[in-house]
Amino acid sequence: MGDFNEVLSYFEKKGGRLRSDRQIEEFRGTLDDCELHDLGYTERWFTWERGRFLSTNIRERLDRGVASCDWLDLFPYYQVEHLSHAFSDHCPLLLDTMGKQRVEQVKGRRRFRFEAKWCLDSSFEEVVKNKWNSLSGSVPNKLDKLGQQLYQWDKSRNKEKMTN
CATH class of the missing domain: 1.10.287 (Helix Hairpins)
Structure with missing residues (x-):
């Protein structure tokens, strides 16, 4: 998990200069070569933001969690949440390895x-x-x-x- 400074798709970027097809494909290829899968996320879609005004605002999903199939087998109920940022232009990521299961199990019990x-x-x-x-x-x-x-x-x- 962390700041990869790359996007996997055009919809992960809003504003600013477009990423080249080659740059996006190279990042995808690297993850494929390493047999890593993007873990997805909940909450806000971007993890990095610059510019306070709508005309200059840029938002991107630069931070992410990736994992191997073995890790996914160990933690099938994982959930990654993009938290709100306050002091940085990056959002912190929260990895909950029991996220989806916890919602079901915790009903009636204090979290x-x-x-x-x-x-x-x-x-x-x-x-x-x-x-x-x-x-x-x-x-x-x-x-x-x-x-x-x-x-x-x-x-x-x-x-x-x-x-x-």
Whole structure:
């Protein structure tokens, strides 16, 4: 994943000079030669923007995720999201390896959100290591179970604080 500074198609660019057919074909050919597949995206279609005025505005999808067939087999529910940009002219990319599956599984269950405050607890790193090592299964399943266990750990930690 990252900034490839190339587009795969004319519709991935709006405004500015047109990319040459040769340039687009060379990028496509490189991905084909490496047996890499574009992962697609959700949310906004462009990842890079320049120019504040409509007449000079250029938008392009320069950043992307690509993967091999083996990776796609390991993470069939992946989802790439183009996030909003604030400090850069590039959008950050978010790769969720359980994205499409999570939408189905999470119905009726709270979606995992990492709490930065957990890092302030001196036992947090050890808790994560111990819980991770006690889990079995695929990485996505272990991550899901770890998230559930971290919520339980946080709840019990908060109860202890209230009783002390």
